[in-house]
Amino acid sequence: MGIEFLPDKPIYQQLIDRIIGEIIRGTLQPGEKLPSVRDYAVEAGVNANTMQRVYKELEQMEITETRRGQGSFVTEDVTKIAKVRDAMKDQLISSFIQSVEAFGFTTEEMIHHLQERGGSHD
Structure with missing residues (x-):
């Protein structure tokens, strides 16, 4: 396996x-x-x-x-799990922003594009 x-x-x-x-x-x-x-x-x-x-x-x-x-x-401890969830979210966003900036896109461009693709899926 x-x-x-x-x-x-x-x-x-x-x-x-x-x-x-x-x-x-x-x-x-x-x-x-x-x-x-x-x-x-x-x-x-x-x-x-x-x-x-x-x-x-x-x-x-x-x-x-x-x-x-x-x-x-x-x-x-659900509070610890929530903290880890938030930390993971922050880590993913930071990584995304670094990648976006490396290609020369602005945060505003990416937010607009993400909203066009369907917005948030909370």
């Missing part, structure tokens, strides 16, 4: 982003148990050490918590 990874970004970071995306979208709910490191590594087609690093980083970000003898769980 496995996951298709982009060549220009570390695999562990792509896995972190994937799990955070699942939490933000609600695919993974607050308090939900994550697969074991070994099971997720097999599913993703990566080394167990890579998944261990992913879980460790998620815990340091306070997105997940490890319960001794039970495994890793999504935090039940």
Whole structure:
């Protein structure tokens, strides 16, 4: 099986982003148990050490918590999840703006174009 990874970004970071995306979208709910490191590594087609690093980083970000003898769980603190969602939004917007500016487009041009394409989909 496995996951298709982009060549220009570390695999562990792509896995972190994937799990955070699942939490933000609600695919993974607050308090939900994550697969074991070994099971997720097999599913993703990566080394167990890579998944261990992913879980460790998620815990340091306070997105997940490890319960001794039970495994890793999504935090039940919805405020932390909301903060991560906002931070991800800021990161995506910053990246978008940098790309737009690199091509010489103005923010106003892009806002206008985005509005023409359908506006926001909140």
